[in-house]
Amino acid sequence: MGLAEVKNNFSRVTAEVNRTGRPVTVLKNNKPWVIIQPVSNSQSSLDVAVDFMDEYSDVFEKLAK
Structure with missing residues (x-):
C-alpha cells in the first residue's frame, strides 16, 4: 500500500489490520518502508509502550528540552 493512501x-x-490480524507493508517510492501490524497477543499494552519509549528515548529527551 502506498504511503499517501495510508x-x-x-x-x-x-x-483492517486489527480486524484481520494481517500486517500491511507501506511503500515509499515503490519500496517497502514500514510495516503496520497488530500487537501480538503475548504483548501487553504496557510492554508495547515501554518498548516504544526505549526505542525513541533520544527523541523524547530532545523534545523535553
Missing part, C-alpha cells in the same frame, strides 16, 4: 486512510487501514 496517510489518507490511516484509521481505516489500522482498523
